[in-house]
Amino acid sequence: MIVISIVLVLLAILGAPLFAVIATSAMIGFSKDDTDLMNMAIEILGIADLPFLTAIPLFTFAGYILSESDAPKRLVRMTGAMLGWMPGGLAVVSLAACAFFTAFTGASGVTIIALGALLYPALKQDGYPERFNLGLITASGSLGLLFAPSLPLILYGVIAEVSIDKLFLAGILPGILMIVMLSGWSLWVNRGNKKMIKKFSWAELRGAVRESVWELPLPFVVLGGIYSGFFAVSEAAAITALYVLIVEVGVLREIKIKELPGIIRSSMVLVGGILIILSVSLASTNYMISAGIPQMLLEFVASMVTSQTTFLLLLLVFLLVLGAILDIFSAIVLVVPLILPIAAGFDVHPVHLGIVFLAAMELGYLTPPVGLNLFISSYRFEKPIMEVYSATFPFLIILMLSVILIAFWPDLSLWLVPDS
């Protein structure tokens, strides 16, 4: 048994597709229990029973359409017109625009590609040091993960069977905390830079509003609809996808119809990669639960730590390591079912756990050696990976502090959530 596990881990490290590794471990578990392997099929079909799952392909598609259009340019102009007058203007603008964009596009690295290309030269022009810009853009690439309607939040809700609406509310303050802390750091670093102070201009704001008049209703419809309970998440996703498609292809004509199959394919390939892992891990999770593994883990953890504080500390360390190895989607699907009962044993609210989990995994995008954002930045801005590591490091530390705050201050997450 141990030999097989080691071989599987080795295959995973060598780059075997994760779903194949998970499917194998589930089937080994089944055969050990003398369960018919046919159960694999039943478990895989289980993804057709999960609620809200339609939201994942639809939001992903909407995000891809938005990033292929000129929407990123308009978003940067809009945020600039609204926030550019603040001290450290463009840095704050970058953080806010990236967070907003990531929330809508699902944190798969497209933010750095789509927005970084606009912000990076603009920051340089405003006299920000190159190293700072590189770190800022890399760190901003996954910043909006805690804001609705980000895919990881939806996926956590599906897996943990927690109300997605509540997660959307819970993410707001922790997400803002991260942006504020990073903004503060940006201000401090650039306190000597006088060039960056700009005046607020009504004319510029009017121009920006006129330019993005078609996209402006989107956040209000989607977020307003979800937060007010008018739409379910999956319905909001369908409306967003259809609306974005009509606006960018039909009205603004920034995407040609013949480009659509390619965009649909590349967005759905990402979705397929996530959903197939989800489907096979339904099998491995069910096996682990029937084998009593979460219970064993809980007893094991309880024998080491006794208080909620030490548990959270242990959880954070674990999540940081996890985030450095696994991508956020696989981590949610694989690990959340195991740590939910343990967290419940230490009185950690499942909504709070979700926010801590995602916030900590957000760091994983920036953690060497395999953080996704580091590679994308290195590739996009043609910088050696070591330079990206060191430029991002201060931002990683700030984000780490914010994650610690989020973990040990549950009310920050739960304050906006009714009945918790």
Place this chain on the structure above:
Amino acid sequence: MPEYFRTMLARLEWFGKMVENVALVALLGGMMLLAVAQIVMREVFNSGVAWGGEVLKLMVLWLAMIAAIAASRDNRHIRVDAISHLLPETAIRISRVIVDVFAAVVCCVVAWQAWRYLQLEIEFEDTVVINTPAWLVHAIVPVGFAVTGYRFFVGAVRKAFGVESEVERGAVL
């Protein structure tokens, strides 16, 4: 490899990719329209169709399987890939061949098990929405895994014989 065989394979590749694209466009478009139609019917006409929700869920299943096939063609399945940037080119190539063969075998086993399950569904005449035979709808699972497995196998052969000129590194997402 004889020339005609090669052309035939190339045509098969092209044809397969087209089928995937058409299916993905149709499924995503269908999901979008059906979901929006349901909201309109509910809010404007105060009605709706009972099977809408279930059909949407089955469409996600189909979308997931076909997208998984597409992901195996585009080599975009999620991998951990922690060490490939440390290894020399040949070592990466060898390890990629090994893991792709592994993935192909796993896919075939899952496809075979799903096929067996389908036989049961046929025997028991299970149905899903509006009396559609369940096996017809669920057939996408064995088919999807079988084709994905085939794609991994083709990928392994190509990597082994160096048809693919460059082996990608870093996180694949």
